[in-house]
Amino acid sequence: MGTGVWGRLLLPVAAALTLHVKLPGSWGARIIGGREVVPHSRPYMASLRFGGQHHCGGFLLRAHWVVSAAHCLTHRDPRTGLVVLGSHALSAAEPTQQVFGIAAVVRHPDYHPTTHANDICLLRLNSSAVLGPAVGLLALPRRGTRPPKAGTRCRVAGWGFVSDFEELPPGLMEAEVRVLGLEICNSSWKGQLSPAMLCTHSGDRQRRGFCSAxxxxxxxxxxxxxxxxxxxxxxxxxxxxxxxxxxVSAFVAWIWDVVQRGSPQPSPVPGTSRPPAGDA
Structure with a gap:
């Protein structure tokens, strides 16, 4: 096992000793209890890559904008990252893929890496995505929408590794999960969760949900x-x-404010916290 692997393993272990959590973009595993989706049936899915390797997911909100988690860009220079759209099997050079540089990153100004509060960011692509059958948009909740009720069936997808030895999944994986009431979830997490968080569980006795990457x-x-x-x-x-x-419903107003104020071609600025001025 090389030093690079150990470097990835030590970070979640340190986190586990404090909050007993694991950031899913930090080391290998997979969507748990899920299945491979029909290729390109989730055209909004984005792969955030560093060093040629898939690191995190995200979704395409507008032709220039991808939404992802703020912790995905922690200790990363956005100028070295790529956003890939139109993928199914990451190991294949699919003709449907569109690859973009990251022109700017807008983290939520109140993101807190220790508590994971407000863990959201927007990535401004360096050019516009071409929408089609393999690349499409995903809608946000409407303004003022409450989070889904407990028991609501939802889907979570990703390209997380299928083992701790960086074995890649055959393609985009997805699992069906159910929303869990925040009070019940917070009791499991010993009161560490904030109101702008949402929880899911399998809804049965099976292990099902997301994992690393x-x-x-x-x-x-x-x-x-x-x-x-x-x-x-x-x-x-x-x-x-x-x-x-x-x-996400807690951040809809902030997201649209960022998008509406973002310029078409912002200059590369590592870790920016405010969108460049200009028209959307």
Whole structure:
């Protein structure tokens, strides 16, 4: 095992000793209890890559904008990252793929890496995505929408590794999960969750949910993005520590404010916290 692998393993172990959580973009595993989707049937899915490797997920909101988790860009220079749209099997050079540089990153100004509060960011692509059968948009919840009720069936998708040895999945994986009431979820997490978070569980006795490298991917409920993969427990799919997402409905006004004020071609600025001035 090389030093690069150990470098990825040590970070979640340190986190586990404090909050007992694992950021799903930090080391290998997979969507748990899921299945491979029909290729390109989730055209909004984005792959965020560094060093040629898939690192996190996200979704395409507008032709220039991808929504992802803020922790995906922690200690990363956005200028070295790529956003890939139109993928199914990441190991294949698919003709449907569109590859973009990251022109700017807008993290939520109140993102807190220790508590994982407000774990959301927007990535401005360096050019416009061409929409079609393999590349499409995912809608946000409407302004003022409440989070889905407990028991609501939703889907979470991603390209997380299928083992801790960086074995890639055959293609985009997806699992069906159910929304868990925040009070019940917070009791499992010993009161560590904030009101702008959302939880899911399998709804049965099976282990099902997200895992490493799925961070930033959307939780889709009734064809809208209601959550962003944020963190899980030491063991993926463990009902004792339900999966936790950023609750997108709490950030709809902020997201549209960023998009409406974003310029068509912002200059590359590492870790920017405010959108460049100009027209959307």
């Amino acid at each position: 799925d961070s930033g991917g959307p939780l889709v409920c009734r064809n809208r993005a209601h959550g962003l993969v944020s963190f899980s427990g030491l063991w993926c799919g463990d009902p004792k520590t339900p999966d936790v997402y950023t609750q």
